[in-house]
Amino acid sequence: MELSLTGATLGYGRADPVLAEVSFEIQPGRLLAVTGPSGAGKTTLLSALAGLLAPRSGSVTVDGAPLAGRDQAVAAGIVLIPQDNGLAPILTAQENLQVVLIARGRIPAEARRDTAIALDKLGLSGQADQLVEELSGGQQQRTAIARGLALGGTVLLADEVTSELDAGNRQRVLELLRAEADRGAAVVLATHDPEAAAACDTEIRLSEGRAAELRNGRAAEMRDGRAAEGRAAEGRAAEGRAAAPGRDNGTSART
Numbered sequence: 148m149e150l151s152l153t154g155a156t157l158g159y160g161r162a163d164p165v166l167a168e169v170s171f172e173i174q175p176g177r178l179l180a181v182t183g184p185s186g187a188g189k190t191t192l193l194s195a196l197a198g199l200l201a202p203r204s205g206s207v208t209v210d211g212a213p214l215a216g217r218d219q220a221v222a223a224g225i226v227l228i229p230q231d232n233g234l235a236p237i238l239t240a241q242e243n244l245q246v247v248l249i250a251r252g253r254i255p256a257e258a259r260r261d262t263a264i265a266l267d268k269l270g271l272s273g274q275a276d277q278l279v280e281e282l283s284g285g286q287q288q289r290t291a292i293a294r295g296l297a298l299g300g301t302v303l304l305a306d307e308v309t310s311e312l313d314a315g316n317r318q319r320v321l322e323l324l325r326a327e328a329d330r331g332a333a334v335v336l337a338t339h340d341p342e343a344a345a346a347c348d349t350e351i352r353l354s355e356g357r358a359a360e361l362r363n364g365r366a367a368e369m370r371d372g373r374a375a376e377g378r379a380a381e382g383r384a385a386e387g388r389a390a391a392p393g394r395d396n397g398t399s400a401r402t
């Protein structure tokens with residue numbers, strides 16, 4: 148499954164667009180960081196990829212056909228872990244997962260099994276029966292991640308999912324996102340956190356309504372001094388290209 152934006156301009160109502168003419172592909176097996184200052188449009192971009200926000204112009208396509216809305220995105224396996232968690236506070240952690248899994252067609256026994264596996268991966272087995280409203284912010288965030296992982300999507304859109312986590316849990320989540328990519332999912336992580344972005348293969352930086360690709364290549368290679376140096380140069384070149392006047396009248400990046 149191939150998810151792409153082509154010359155997509157995104158915005159709300161009659162206000163100026165948040166992002167103009169953004170083009171890139173989300174690739175299976177890879178982790179893509181979407182970075183940029185608060186208000187740059189990270190959530191807006193993920194909303195468009197999730198089928199929640201139609202582009203004003205340009206397109207978001209799945210296998211070349213325009214993405215018609217959230218229902219189609221769900222059918223295509225595009226999973227969103229929203230910034231505000233999107234959990235039901237008066238259900239328990241495990242109920243929050245089971246309800247969604249059953250709604251997506253899993254039989255109750257499978258839903259229970261997959262819920263237990265996902266909560267265990269996030270270190271939440273002990274919180275399974277606790278109401279979400281009684282969980283800490285970080286535990287709630289991990290519950291939302293567990294729910295996203297349990298769905299086993301083809302595309303996983305994770306919006307600031309490490310913002311409330313301690314260092315150990317952040318590392319655990321980054322490893323789980325990498326495992327999702329390794330099983331073939333395309334993973335997009337919107338983040339403020341430079342270390343989380345550095346763990347991704349590619350980074351799209353949003354700034355002043357535009358998007359620029361900063362680097363490419365597997366994060367593992369970053370541990371090699373030479374590769375890191377090479378990629379830093381690539382990043383500078385990509386920024387230079389994006390800033391060049393008249394280039395495509397917009398931003399184009401392949402990930």
Ligand SMILES: Nc1ncnc2c1ncn2[C@@H]1O[C@H](COP(=O)(O)OP(=O)(O)OP(=O)(O)O)[C@@H](O)[C@H]1O
Nearest residue numbers: 159165183184185186187188189190191192230339
């Ligand atoms: N539903 C909405 N209606 C109108 N404007 C919106 C809506 N959602 C976001 N915006 C505006 O769009 C711009 C981009 O917001 P967005 O939430 O995408 O940024 P962000 O990069 O995710 O920010 P943060 O890092 O703070 O989460 C902001 O100016 C915001 O006020």
